Amino acid sequence: MISSSNSISTSDENGVYGIMSLVMKSIASEIEHIDHLQVSSCNYRAESKLEAAIVGKFVLAVYTKICRLRRERTLLQVLFILLLLLQFHVVPFAAADEALGDSMSRSTSMPEPKRAKVEVQKRPILNFTLSDGDEVGCVPIERQHSLNVGNLTIPYQLRPSSRVKVGNSTTNSRGAVRAEQTFKVEVGACPDGTIPVRRTRDIFNLTSIFSETHNLEDDNNLQSMLLRRQFHKRNKIGPPGFSQPSDSNSTADDEDSPHEHAFVVVNKTEGPFRGMEVILNIWEPYVQNPQEFSLAQFWLISGSYSGNITTSSKSYSTILNTIEAGWQVFEGLYGDNRSRLFIFWTADAYNDTGCYNLYCSGFVQTSNKVVVGGSFTPVSRVNSTQYEIELVVFRDDWSGNWWLVLNDEPVGYWPPHIFTGKMRDAAEYVEFGGEIINSGEHGRHTRTNMGSGYYPEEGDRVAAYQRNIQTVKEDNQLRDARITLGRAEQPACYTARISTQFLDWGSHFFYGGNGHSKRCRHNITTVR
Structure with a gap:
């Protein structure tokens, strides 16, 4: 260690x-x-x-x-x-x-002054406009949602106390190149003591997309909109393969689910899990409309939808808790169709806790180099140079915080206290894969692509992949994971295939699909 x-x-x-x-x-x-x-x-x-x-x-x-x-x-x-x-x-x-x-x-409950206001002189904040159109501001670490309770700033961990140890796995990129964020390429970093924050004006467009009225000055309403409208307006959400309690006969595999996946599962017998590592091949897939998205990610999971949300000093909650991150194309959230870093979490099966990125309290960012929600450049093209990002999550031995690392840079952490279940100590399940939203416009399956838009049998440099999948146990050491294929909701539209083609890629798989086509003719009969 x-x-x-x-x-x-x-x-x-x-x-x-x-x-x-x-x-x-x-x-x-x-x-x-x-x-x-x-x-x-x-x-x-x-x-x-x-x-x-x-x-x-x-x-x-x-x-x-x-x-x-x-x-x-x-x-x-x-x-x-x-x-x-x-x-x-x-x-x-x-x-x-x-x-x-x-x-x-x-x-604040303090009254307004009876005469002219005196403006607070804030610490100088640098602002940048990037070539992708993003406006990024360098904001003091202490002024993010997760570190403000009332008028006090919560103590935080500036860097992890340890790093995971590399096991016996070897890796070969086979010509692939690491993708970087646009902010890092064009700016480099914010000053020490600050974090780069993407301006959130574009996400207010969600109100017109979802046709709801919200008080946009209230971040709690915005959080509620992001969670409930996008994830709860339709049934059966969350990690692939997990059942909803509302209908004992329904699972995430049901045909009427708008969330469709192609994924693999790490054998549960290898758990409990204190972290994981994956290298994601990065693309910018076609997405049919702003209400839909396409992503590649990992899921760290504990509990279930049918679990008990009540906690006590003697037992954990058994409700679904997740830690999630990856890349995502989602115009409704970001205002464009670029591939961007996203993070997500929930501590109560996607009901009242958790959110995307930094839109609510939870994740604590410490890096001055990474923009959560920022775009990547370049991205992969078919039969051309392949680009990748590396994601690592591990539970810090000393603090118990779940640290996220992007391309060797510690981004920040999910504190253990935000979780209600076993996730405070370890995850019970780990999954990797792609996900899309199928809005079912015009009564037919969406044309939204997953991965590169090509099916896994096309192989390297054509289909998207996730490689060198490893997990972390209590000894804080990375080990190659044993993975099994998950059941896709619409295998004619999107699917995954475990590969043994490249030994130096360790555990890896190809995945993807192009949505509505001769191969994918799924008609939508359920009103969503």
Whole structure:
């Protein structure tokens, strides 16, 4: 096991001290515009947004002590509080960049000032417009959803305490080249202490796509829309092969499911699983309409749809929990048809928890190089250079966090506390494959492609593949996985084939299909 820093920090040095320095400068420059603290029996009431941004629960306790000792209404009290915050490395900023939602304006119960507002001087944020049209902002790590509770910033792990050990598996790319994100190619990285966040304006287009009315300023409604409309407006969702409890005779394989898969399953006897690794061949498949998507991914799974959601100190919840990531083409979510990195999770069978990417609390991003939701470049073409990405997920020994690594770069982690079941410690199942949404327009199967749009029998450089599939057990070592073929919902439209063609690819398979065609003539008879 390769050990690195075991420290958990609320920020890197530049992050905390950079923010504090700028806040102090802001206080000094705006001193004549800030109302004095209002003291009545040492109860604090903010009179400006600046004060609201600084004050948190920890600060209130410190302020009360200061107040009782001095009973003075001076700015010195605020400065003293800031010095204490520096000592304890606590940054109580609730304000967030518009890309993450203006949580301060909605969450604070402090009254608006009675005169002209004083704008909070934020830490400088760099903004970039990429060649793919994305607008990316460099946002302080502390200001993402997952690290803000009230006005306090939750301590976080800046880097994993260990890395998984490589087993006996060997790998040969056979001429394939690693795909990188457009942001990394054109920008490189955000400053230390910040993360690159893709602006979310495009996802507001979902309201017109799904014909629903939402308060777009409420990120909870947006999260609800992303989950319930896309995943719950139709039956039988989630990992392939898992049954829904609402109908004991129905499974994810039923013909009326809009989610169609081609996938493989790691033998459960090899579990429990503390992580996995896979190399995904990356394409930009044709997707028929914005309501549909095409993706390649892994699923780490515990529990089931029929499980009990109740937890206690003596037992785990047995409801479905998942960790998911891969690449995805989804115009309805991203505003274009580029292949993009996505992440997803749920702790209650896709009901009220979890979301895509950084659209809700859960996943904590720490990398300043990776854009969650960002596009990849280049992508594979038939009978041409093949491009790949490597994904690794492992449970950190020291913290219990589930770390995601993209192309050797730790992206961030899913904290164990967000899960309700065995996923807090280990996954029970691991699956790999492709997935599409079939909207059934005009009463026939969609033309949306999976993978490259070609069937697996076409082989290397034509069909999409996933290779060097490995899993991690308690010893934190990667081992080649034994995989079996999962049952596709529409095998005439999309299918997978396990291959032994390339020994240095370890466990690998080809998969895909082109949707409605002479081979795939599935007619849609169910109203969705």
